[in-house]
Amino acid sequence: MFAGHFFDPAGHEITEEEFARRRDQWLPSEADRAYVRSLMAHPVLEPGHFASWIAPPPRGVNGQPIDFRYVRYNEQ
Numbered sequence: 001m002f003a004g005h006f007f008d009p010a011g012h013e014i015t016e017e018e019f020a021r022r023r024d025q026w027l028p029s030e031a032d033r034a035y036v037r038s039l040m041a042h043p044v045l046e047p048g049h050f051a052s053w054i055a056p057p058p059r060g061v062n063g064q065p066i067d068f069r070y071v072r073y074n075e076q
Contacts, residue, residue, distance in 0.1 A: 045073065 006019035009026055028036075039053045048067030050056045060068045 006014050006016050008014050008019075008022070039051070044051045047069045056066065060066050061070065064070075
């Protein structure tokens, strides 16, 4: 129903030209994507440790402790 239509973040219909002009204000740009990739350059995989760019949660999923191992890697 809305295919081919363009909208601003508030939901107002706008022209395709207006959307193209303001797209990088509303959607992640290539520079934004590169920045996020740079943050993930050194993954943190130890239970209970968190990357420096995210805030640790107050508790784990379903009340599990913070250092609970949700995913096990095949370490060789």
